[in-house]
Amino acid sequence: MSGSTLRTIRQMRRKKPLRQRIWENRYIYLLLLPGLLFFIIFKYVPIYGLQLAFKRYQVNLGINMSPWNGVDNFRLLFVDGDFWKSVRNTLVIAYLQILLFFPFPILLSILLNEVRQTRLKKVVQTIYTLPHFLSWVIVSGMVLNMLSSNGAINNLLAVMGLERVQFLTNKSVFRQLLVLLLTWKESGWSCILYLAAITAIDPSLYEAATIDGANRWHKIRFITWPGISMIVVVTLILRIGSIMDAGFEQIINIYNPTVYEVADIIDTYVYRITFQRPANFGVSTAVGLFKGLTNCILLLTTNWICVRISGTGIV
Amino acid sequence: MERYKYKKRRPVACNWFDVLNIAFMVLFALLILYPFYNSVLVSFTPQTDYIKTPFMLYPKNLTLDSYYIVFESKVIFTGLGVTLVVTVLGVIYNMFLTLLMAYAFNREFPGKKFFLYAVIFTMYFNGGLIPYYLLIKDLGLMDTISSMILPTGISIMYMTVMRKYFAALPEELTESAKMDGASEFTILFRIILPLSLPMVVTFALYYGIERWNEWWNGMLFIKSAFKQPLQLVLRGIIQSTGAQVMSSHLQEAGIVPFSDGVKMASIVVTMTPVMCLYPFLQRYFVQGLAIGAVKG
Known part of the structure; x- marks a missing residue:
């Protein structure tokens, strides 16, 4: 069978457009939502917060607004014997x-x-x-x-x-x-x-x-x-x-x-x-x-x- | 059948290897048990005996003094109260999140792979202590009971085992329910969950033990003494030195507590609930892990 025939078969099988398949599964997404929110808030937000490694943290400014300071933190760290x-x-x-x-x-x-x-x-x-x-x-x-x-x-x-x-x-x-x-x-x-x-x-x-x-x-x-x-x-x-x-x-x-x-x-x-x-x-x-x-x-x-x-x- | 086989085999299993092997097994088991025995022993021993005896194998005199001091002090009970709240609410929260996610990931839908990888990625890479600490601070959870509940939501390992459990249920059940027009929620709560009850109970117990043993979030986020969980209270007792242990009105009354005894008694009190649940748990633990291991 040639490649193009295979592709047609696949297309036929996947008749429904993506949007429709998402809509059909809307309740599944709803069930997934609480868990995903948990992972976003408690796992991915801290990963986003890792940018602090390149910043000088100031309490009143928070992670986002604190000024960048390049690799100064690593420089300080790498000279620490402890x-x-x-x-x-x-x-x-x-x-x-x-x-x-x-x-x-x-x-x-x-x-x-x-x-x-x-x-x-x-x-x-x-x-x-x-x-x-x-x-x-x-x-x-x-x-x-x-x-x-x-x-x-x-x-x-x-x-x-x-x-x-x-x-x-x-x-x-x-x-x-x-x-x-x-x-x-x-x-x-x-x-x-x-x-x-x-x-x-x-x-x-x-x-x-x-x-x-x-x-x-x-x-x-x-x-x-x-x-x-x-x-x-x-x-x-x-x-x-x-x-x-x-x-x-x-x-x-x-x-x-x-x-x-x-x-x-x-x-x-x-x-x-x-x-x-x-x-x-x-x-x-x-x-x-x-x-x-x-x-x-x-x-x-x-x-x-x-x-x-x-x-x-x-x- | 099982018993028959075992009886038939028995005479064969008696060469030197078996003897050595069994001796090793029993010895290791005793080694595991000894620290428990030692703790219980010390908790029931009067201080004078403890100091005088060169090496104690069994107690000569028993006393409840150490337990008396433990139960006299309020800290153990406030800790116990906090831990009970955290455990009950925490397990409900854990189970709610984990069951929904396990059920959803058992189905096919666009983007499943992406979400699954996104979840698993967090097993191998995380933000570390400081961003986590600042997050809790920014969420305004400092010094709240919620700071010990919300951050521990889904154990990816448990979720995976649950997912495999759901996958093993006959598909016709959900199919026929769908034909009859049942919604996903009805299917999950009316059909799947009742069928999975033993599994649900098992994982609730797993999470329960984890919650019971939790102290790290408390140590990071809790400042008020009366919100400290039991394990943290216990840690305070263990890390204290000598007569500082449970400085209470007893000391004012001139009774100097036997610090080792009080420490061990607190330990015994703290681990008793886990020990009582353990025999029931063990079987399911093994099964759960077996599913995870063989298929994962």
Whole structure:
């Protein structure tokens, strides 16, 4: 069939003009409206407000009328040692999270899948997911108590004849501690995603493999792993695409000035310079823009690389 | 059938790998549970015992002193009141917005793709803290309960799962209703929603827990002490040091509260509602995520 015939068929099928189709769907637009308004007001207006990164904010003039000042905000920012420290901390903590936390739920889901006692499996899975539903405020409360110098962990160390460790003010262990807490809180939750993917694997594959004499390792390696690898790739892309987020809610509730050196991340830095000192909103916005753009670029780059290598991506 | 299979398989599942695996699973579960146990333990322990015992596995004496102080103080109750208001109104607002949008995006209409991408874009890029803060300020929401309700509207993940749920409903239902001249609103509220009731309840609970746990908007926007949500009140208690905890008339009366005990008791009080709801939630959570994961 020639191209022109195809085009005619398409035109015939799409007989109704656009205006008519919009009119026919007017109630759908009406249903869509409240949600769209929400996204416009609370998501797109702040994105529009990012112009403040290139302005000198004056309270009486507002975002729109404040005078432009080029890249002065970025210039001020880039000479601030605390800013670069926070960037470094963010990257190091995010890197530790990807290295130590990220693989754990995957491993956990594979091992959980190998548990044949259905009831036990259900019970432990329920327990693993539990901490996810508590706020970091609650978790920090429990943890600050346990890790304090006369808390449970140190008492245990003392009973075993070891020395007490000041976990919460110790710069050399604080980052690892953060990752460990994240693992404690979120492993079970992340695990669900992988378990869902494992459940979607056709059971006959396992049966066939058993008949062919595959042992358990073979089945994990050649059936379970390929079954979840796509989800793993997607999750990894998303994680790298938010590398400039290292867990604000966690850190702001747990850290203290003694460990700012190693745990002050970009988000806590912005919070501190904005709300705990005389604020320069222009500079603070510049940090936000820097962070958002970096995340976006990394997301697109990782996605591009993954599509190149494995043919899977998210966009 | 299920049970039969499980019994039949059982003798096979007992080599060294299974033993190690199960041991690991149980150990990790205990590790998850221990901090909870520790909090409950400390909240019921008298201060003298807490200081004297080198490492406490089980309590020797129980006391309700810490809980007494928590319930004596007004802050927990004002916080609880605020959080209840925010949770109830907030969940209604969340569900209204999310359901309408999920239903609309389940249909075909000109411009659907554009709107969908516009929505998803906000997952990956946002204005950051300052423009958000100034927006709330410009809207005149500073120090209002609304500042904790309005800015959290639609979770894109929940919306997507709902959309897939709607898509899985038989199409004939809407088609025949349309033939009979039902409007979109009638279809949504009379046909679709009653059919989706378990899903609606589940997501209302998801949102409810998020609302219950919310403190960040409160910390940014709320200045008056009596408008602080529960989590923020709790944060204040946790971050305070030593005897500052709940400075009330008790202290004037010469009773020095056991600060660790009071902190843990406040935590236990705050997390109890979530813990009570959790078992009901878990199943739906898993299902909801499963739909999202497999299809998304």
